[in-house]
Amino acid sequence: MGTFIIVLISAILGVLIYAARKPDSFRVERSISIPATPEHIFPLLNDFHQWEAWSPWEKIDPAVQRIYHSTTAGVGATYEWKGNNKVGHGKMEIIESIPSTRVRLKIDFISPFEAHNTVEFTLTPQGNTTLLTQAMYGSSPFVSKLVSMFCSMDKMVGEKYEQGLASIKTLATQPA
Secondary structure, three states: OHHHHHHHHHHHHHHHHHHHOOOOEEEEEEEEEEOOOHHHHHHHHHEHHHHHHHOHHHHHOOOOEEEEOOOOEOOOOEEEEEOOOOOOEEEEEEEEEEOOOEEEEEEEEEEOOOEEEEEEEEEEEEOOEEEEEEEEEEEOOHHHHHHHOOOOHHHHHHHHHHHHHHHHHHHHOOOO
């Protein structure tokens, strides 16, 4: 029994040490090429009222409470949500808006866990198409490093980004 406890403690210490050595920051990023101009895509990103049409998180909890504040588009726009345990509670604020080029947001997750990150959309013209990139980045405190050993944030968030970008592509390429 004593050997088992020593092995168990050693394994736990090994996991903790490995987690502590992981990077202090993270970045999840996905891109899609859309046959539309940046000017056509930008309003879908820059106005929180447009997000319901394309954001995959909006579909997870049909009963999510959306709270739009006085400004919903451009710098200073804020949006808050309160949903089930899969969606949680949080808020976003547009902190940078460069027409047809970039939208940067501060995103604060309140529950089921607390986190403060940055989300960025960049639109890069490429001939007759636009490369739309969505990224989230921020710091990785120890608890996040530990969780990342068992649950891939890149996979979880990345799959949702791929779904959202595909929805944006569909909306941006629909005939007017």
